[in-house]
Amino acid sequence: MARIVKMTTQQANEYLDWQYSEPYTFYNFPTSVNRIDLLNELLAGISDYYAILDDADQLFGIYEYQFHNGILEIGLGIRPKDTGKGFGTQFVQQCLAFAQQHYHYFGKVTLEVASFNQRAIHLFHILGFNKTGEREGQSFGKPVTFVKMSRIQ
Secondary structure, three states, X not given: OOEEEXXXXXXXXXXXXXXXXOOOHHHOOOOOOOHHHHHHHHHHOOOEEEEEEOOOOOEEEEEEEEEEOOEEEEEEEEOHHHOOOXXXXXXXXXXXXXXXXXXXXXXXXXXXXXXXXXXXXXXXXXXXXXXXXXXXXXXXXXXXXEEEEEEEO
């Protein structure tokens, strides 16, 4: 997790190709979805997407930042081959530190995580996030329950 850079088209394409194994296949982008639309969302949508590069300048993860009514919502992802290997704490801490440095933001931070992803929910609890609710949603046509979490920087 050496560098954070604004996501490029090449990095966005690589991210869209990530393939997670069960039970995390929920995070795989379906091939049936229009790739151009996904790329436009990643590169020119309402969220800011950043690529996190490892020491070899390979895509290690992504950070997403979006403000809703002045409150920062984050999204995060680590490449499939590196999930569950103990990188999560540093990865999330770096995401929060970048928000402070880049956006000069020190307020409430929110996120949503799929309810089945107990590994991530546990990590977020350790890092000071508290559950604030749940919501039923859809992800590429599949129903999912999201756990809403927040913390004060």
